[in-house]
Amino acid sequence: MRQALSDLTVHIARPVKSGEIKVTGLDEAVTPEQIAPAIAGTGGCAMSDVRAGELRRSRSGMFSAWVRCPLTAVRKLHAAKHIVVSNWISAKVEVLEVRPMRCYRCLEPGHVGRQCPSENNRSDCCFTCGQKGHKAEDQVPGLCGPWQACQS
Incomplete structure (x- = not known):
């Protein structure tokens, strides 16, 4: 072909089953472009x-990054x-559990937005706590969660 x-x-490619890992213990000088070669080198896969x-x-x-790579x-x-990210930075690698399918429209599990049966549109709400006025990606880790109200 x-x-x-x-x-x-x-671009011709074969589907590859992939998983997610979390790389922790990084400092602010590290970039995602530096993490990828370290993952590829240690994991034995293509960048x-x-x-x-x-x-x-x-x-x-400290900083962390989520990385998707082949299983x-x-x-x-x-x-x-x-993994060794650079000459002076060694980072811890944690394997992440498979995330369940969740709808970004109604925030319910088990389906995606295209097949959403709900009439409730919560796409303007926080994905973590369900409150309006902010998004989960804008929150500082620990401020927003099911155990406490958001600090927006």
Whole structure:
């Protein structure tokens, strides 16, 4: 296929089952572009298969990032438990549980927005606490959760 479509700008890929990990213990000097090669090197996968998210500050002041990569790499990273991001930064790797499907329209589990049977549209509410006026991504970790009201 690659030879037949070489003159076109077509990306040919095979679906790969992937998983998510959380990389913790990073400082503010690290970027997602530095995390991806460290994951690919330790996990034994291609860098194009690694998707590193934005860095988020935790309560301790250190940063963490969610990373999606192939399951074979997730297994290797779980066994290694740490990765070396740069010459002086070693980060901890945690395997994340599979997140359940959840609708962004009504905030109920088990379906997605296209098949939403509810007449309630809560897309302008916080995904974590369900309150209007802010989004979960705008919250500082720990302020918004089911155990306490939001501080918006």
